[in-house]
Amino acid sequence: MTPKLTDKKAAALKAALELISEHGFHGAPMSQIAQRANIGVGTIYRYFNSKEELINALYIDTKTRITQCILRKYSDNAPVRESFRQLFSEIVHYYIEHPAELSFAEQYENSPLITAATRKEGSRLAEPIMRLFQRAIAPNLLKDMPFEILGAIIYGAIIALIKLYLSGAVKFNEENLEAGLNAIWDMIKR
Amino acid sequence: MTPKLTDKKAAALKAALELISEHGFHGAPMSQIAQRANIGVGTIYRYFNSKEELINALYIDTKTRITQCILRKYSDNAPVRESFRQLFSEIVHYYIEHPAELSFAEQYENSPLITAATRKEGSRLAEPIMRLFQRAIAPNLLKDMPFEILGAIIYGAIIALIKLYLSGAVKFNEENLEAGLNAIWDMIKR
DNA sequence: TCAAACGGAATGAATATTCATTCCGGGAGA
DNA sequence: TCTCCCGGAATGAATATTCATTCCGTTTGA
Numbered sequence: 001m002t003p004k005l006t007d008k009k010a011a012a013l014k015a016a017l018e019l020i021s022e023h024g025f026h027g028a029p030m031s032q033i034a035q036r037a038n039i040g041v042g043t044i045y046r047y048f049n050s051k052e053e054l055i056n057a058l059y060i061d062t063k064t065r066i067t068q069c070i071l072r073k074y075s076d077n078a079p080v081r082e083s084f085r086q087l088f089s090e091i092v093h094y095y096i097e098h099p100a101e102l103s104f105a106e107q108y109e110n111s112p113l114i115t116a117a118t119r120k121e122g123s124r125l126a127e128p129i130m131r132l133f134q135r136a137i138a139p140n141l142l143k144d145m146p147f148e149i150l151g152a153i154i155y156g157a158i159i160a161l162i163k164l165y166l167s168g169a170v171k172f173n174e175e176n177l178e179a180g181l182n183a184i185w186d187m188i189k190r
Numbered sequence: 191m192t193p194k195l196t197d198k199k200a201a202a203l204k205a206a207l208e209l210i211s212e213h214g215f216h217g218a219p220m221s222q223i224a225q226r227a228n229i230g231v232g233t234i235y236r237y238f239n240s241k242e243e244l245i246n247a248l249y250i251d252t253k254t255r256i257t258q259c260i261l262r263k264y265s266d267n268a269p270v271r272e273s274f275r276q277l278f279s280e281i282v283h284y285y286i287e288h289p290a291e292l293s294f295a296e297q298y299e300n301s302p303l304i305t306a307a308t309r310k311e312g313s314r315l316a317e318p319i320m321r322l323f324q325r326a327i328a329p330n331l332l333k334d335m336p337f338e339i340l341g342a343i344i345y346g347a348i349i350a351l352i353k354l355y356l357s358g359a360v361k362f363n364e365e366n367l368e369a370g371l372n373a374i375w376d377m378i379k380r
Numbered sequence: 381t382c383a384a385a386c387g388g389a390a391t392g393a394a395t396a397t398t399c400a401t402t403c404c405g406g407g408a409g410a
Numbered sequence: 411t412c413t414c415c416c417g418g419a420a421t422g423a424a425t426a427t428t429c430a431t432t433c434c435g436t437t438t439g440a
Contacts, residue, residue, distance in 0.1 A: 008386085024302045025216065025373050029429055031388095040387030042432080046237060051430065106300040112214045112293075145369050152354040153347040153370060157377065158347025161339065170338045187347065187377035199422085219395060221422095241396065263421035299390080 011037035013058050020055075021100035030070065053099045056118055059108050061102050062126040067125045069094055074128060080136045081185075084168065087132065089160060095162045143190050150188045156183045199237040201227040203248050211290035214297065215245070218359060246308055257315045258285055264318060270326045271375075277322065278371045285352045292352065316341075331378050338377050340348050347374045348375050 002150055015037035019028035030051055034041040070090040074083065096101040109122075124160040133147045142150060161180045165172050205227035209218035220241060224231040229286050238244040260280040264273065285292040299303055299312075323337045332340060351370045 009314055022302060024213075026303070031429075032432080034254050034388085041388055041430090042388065042434095045431070046385070103300075107297075110296045110300045112212060113216070116193075124315070135295060141370070143373055145366055145373070146360055147352060148360045149351065149366060149370055150373075152350045153374060154351025156353075157343040157347040162343045163346075164342040170336055176335055176339060177332070180339055183335070183340075184343060187373050220394080220397080224422090231396090232422065233420055235397070352439070 008037070008039045008043055011039060012044050012047065013061055016058050017056060017062065017100055017104055020058075020107065021103035025111070025113075027054075052113070055113070056115075059114070059118060060121060062105060063122050063125055064106070066094060066098075066101060066105075067128075071128050072131075074136065074178065076131065080132070080141055083132055083135075084185060085181070087129065087130065088184065091158055091163075092162055092177065092181070095159075096165060099166050102166070102185070106159070106163075140190055144189050154184060154188055157187065186187075198227070198229045198233055198252060198322055202234050202244065203251055206244060206248050207252065207290055210248075210297065210302070211293035211379060215301070215303075229291060242303070245298065245303070246305075249295070249304070249308060253312050253315055254363075256288075256295075257318075258289060261318050264322075266321065266325065270322070270329065270331055273322055273325075274375060277319065278374065281348055282352055282355075282367065282371070283355075286307075286355060287380065289356050292349075292356070296349070297363060330380055332378050344374060344378055348378065 012033060015033045015035075016028060019036060023024055028039055030044060034055075037044075044054065048057060070087065072090070073086060078086070104106055109119075129151070130147060133142070133150065136142045158181075161177075161184070165177070166172055202223060205223045206366060207225060209222055219236060220231055223244075224234055227234075234244065237246060242364055250274075260277065262280070263276060268276070270336075318338060319341070323332070323340065326332045348371075351374070355367070
């Protein structure tokens with residue numbers, strides 16, 4: 001049996017994700033991260049040079065996993081409208097099933113801790129989605145605006161919808177979740 | 191002549207806002223807040239029992255100012271569509287002129303530090319906006335969805351638009367700012 | 381047997397909070 | 411009018427705590 005040498009690395013990342021999502025950056029000291037991961041504090045420093053680096057790696061790691069999962073079924077050949085529908089749905093379901101990742105990502109993206117380079121790296125991961133926008137331009141399906149604007153307002157709206165759902169403030173059923181996503185489509189469709 | 195007793199309180203709040211928006215909660219120790227406010231560290235504790243309380247007060251204070259300013263010209267008598275247009279525009283311009291407040295509010299709202307009570311207090315301030323939604327329901331102007339959902343996705347989209355603008359990643363002119371807001375209206379209009 | 385991985389106590393810097401002291405303005409008394 | 415108190419506001423050095431990081435002895439596994 002090959003003992004995964006990165007076992008502890010992954011455990012540290014997982015523990016950091018949980019603690020930060022639950023208690024914020026404040027409430028996630030290295031000592032607690034180590035404790036929750038069942039490893040020694042020193043071990044974390046075998047894999048990350050600093051806490052800052054750990055958090056940054058956690059962000060890249062999280063974003064990578066999310067985009068891979070979301071684009072799992074994506075194909076450049078499917079009809080554009082159908083691709084959008086699927087994309088929306090995947091995002092919603094991913095975050096509903098992984099609320100800690102949403103919480104962490106939102107905290108980090110909104111904090112001044114994130115560097116321009118990391119932000120760029122994050123949007124590079126979303127490149128396939130940019131291709132989807134490209135595919136939509138020819139048949140004139142979308143409003144005549146820069147992709148960045150369309151992308152930003154869509155993503156903002158979807159995330160807001162998910163946060164509302166997760167907050168439990170409103171009772172959701174399949175219907176009004178679907179209705180919400182349709183409304184968001186109306187925002188960008190020509 | 192009443193000597194402003196709250197001079198220093200306001201100075202502390204202002205300094206905290208600036209530091210947090212620039213460097214995050216981490217990068218805003220009480221010592222620096224005091225220094226930037228040109229007051230003693232101990233003085234802050236005359237007005238707030240703890241840093242946590244200071245930050246909470248800053249949030250309420252900020253949100254109050256924002257909503258008051260945004261609703262400045264609002265009237266229940268104006269046509270609904272016009273009220274929405276104005277509301278959108280006011281929000282956009284307020285935050286563009288006060289980016290530090292946006293940065294702080296987004297950091298705090300996305301962090302687990304915020305309490306349920308504070309969140310509630312924040313949405314209580316937005317009550318007049320709920321009235322606007324109420325006014326829109328009778329003439330069937332909006333999609334048939336719970337207000338909370340409509341409100342959330344609109345606000346999410348607007349904030350995303352503003353953040354994009356402030357990031358400088360996309361060149362904005364009056365046209366595509368206006369186009370963005372129209373797109374957001376399409377999201378909720380029936 | 382040895383090198384790499386690990387653990388967690390030790391370290392020192394940073395931080396929030398406290399508190400003894402200073403400062404200041406506005407009466408009281410002469 | 412001038413001097414002397416007085417109370418509360420303000421201060422920032424001192425304190426106690428927390429935290430990231432380091433160090434070194436132990437364990438692991440090849």
